[in-house]
Amino acid sequence: MTQIRVRFAPSPTGFLHIGGVRTALFNWLYARQQKGVFVLRIEDTDQGRSTDESIQAIIDGMRWVGLDWDEGPFRQTERIALYRDYAMKLLIQGQAYWCVCTPEELEGRRREAEAKGLSPRYDGRCRNLGIKEPTEEAALRFKAPQEGHTVVDDLIKGKIVFENQVLDDLIILRSNGYPTYNFSVVVDDALMRITHVVRGDDHLTNTPRQVPIFEALGFPVPRFGHLPMILGSDKTRLSKRHGATSIMAYKEMGYLPEAMVNYLARLGWSHGDQEVFSRQELIEKFSWDHVQKSAAVFNPEKLLWLNHEYIKTSPPDSIVQELVPLLVRAGMEDEVRAVSKEWLAQLVVLVRERTKTLTDMVMWVTPYFGQRVAYDEEAAKKYLTPTVAPALEKLLNRFQSFPAFSKPEWEEAFKQLVEQEGMKMGQLAQPVRVALTGRTASPGLFDVMEVLGRERTLDRLRQGLERARASATTDASAAR
């Protein structure tokens, strides 16, 4: 059995987008499952549009989602000599010819054909001219077969038959000496001994154009698989209009790479009713025959849900690791340095079921750092009032009588006080919540206290009490 070799071959003309990542993922999953080889190849033969920043973006994106490659990254621009050699081979074999039609002429004829309702194909004008040594600028064209048919047995779509008469003679070498896509892919896929070419749906009709080139060059023809596209909510091809499409944008928004991988795998592929897969499970369970044939709409809500699932179930330590850089970036470097990793993990557990992204988590976690509480003004105004000050003070006294924090004891003391004062739970809970966190929404009060610890809980209660009393004077002066 020969070893499986697959590749991801993006062109570096922008950031790495969601669709590209999914194509890479399916290739990667198959490679890992089959103990094969995953090759990364940069298709940068379009001099005008390719940039180094884009190459870096591809590499960064692949690394972030953890799709590691075994060979490459290869750059086609470093392999130009190779393509020329093989192009010359075709010329010598009589399977390619020089074409001196200028791009302008071609464009004109194409438009004419279209106006007449004909196929805008190359008319084969130079095919039988037999130009040996072109004296002017010339491109090299492949002599495509004109009869018979080409059969592609696609891994995803099944058997597809193309009539060769719909093919035209495509340019394989531009007049500037650079190969075109349909030629360089063939040479590279052959030379890199790719066994399974898996790419976007949009390449499906390129396949019957490429197969004859493999054959003319005497290369074995690989298997092909064409992945359906990813659409935006309006069912048009996913693009910037639909919001974030760059993979790194999701990192910025606080998504976990594992959630992204899980979501993308499940978009267009399924394994029964299962929704959540570990990376290892994906590798084990992936299969071409459960890849959907039709395009899929990208659903940010479901991704968000999955991200939350991962935030809730990942080991807190690993979340801490992702979170810390975000806290630092939010200007809390000193605060983070002052606490232990263990405490941070505790904090993550405290808030994780109400944070769908790491960015959410930063927001939720900030009140627990530092000595002073930053009150939400509206919350403080509403709940830290002179009316609650006496109860707050009694609570503080009770808590102070405990030498250490104990969740059941403190909770019991709290409830007793509420009862004695003839209050409702919420009447004291909300002011305490604001005192402890500065906000009206938080995790369970006693869980908050546990994370804060005895001293800081008492301290914040004191601060809250002060504020409650202070607002009395404010009220009084306002009344006057």
Add this chain to the structure above:
RNA sequence: GUCCCCAUCGUCUAGCCUGGCCUAGGACGCCGGCCUUUCAAGCCGGCAACACGGGUUCGAAUCCCGUUGGGGACACCA
């Protein structure tokens, strides 16, 4: 215009190959309820789909043909 692909709830999908277990299952979202010190989470329930038309068959989401609709390709882009 020509060629190719595709078609199950709003969305992702199971089922289709190997017809009956499908009065079509799950998930996201949405709606309602329970729980509850807030916000979540959790639990329970609900709404919601086989594009259409012909066949084949005792029986079709499943097989065949057609129609319609959507998408892709037809560059000296990839």
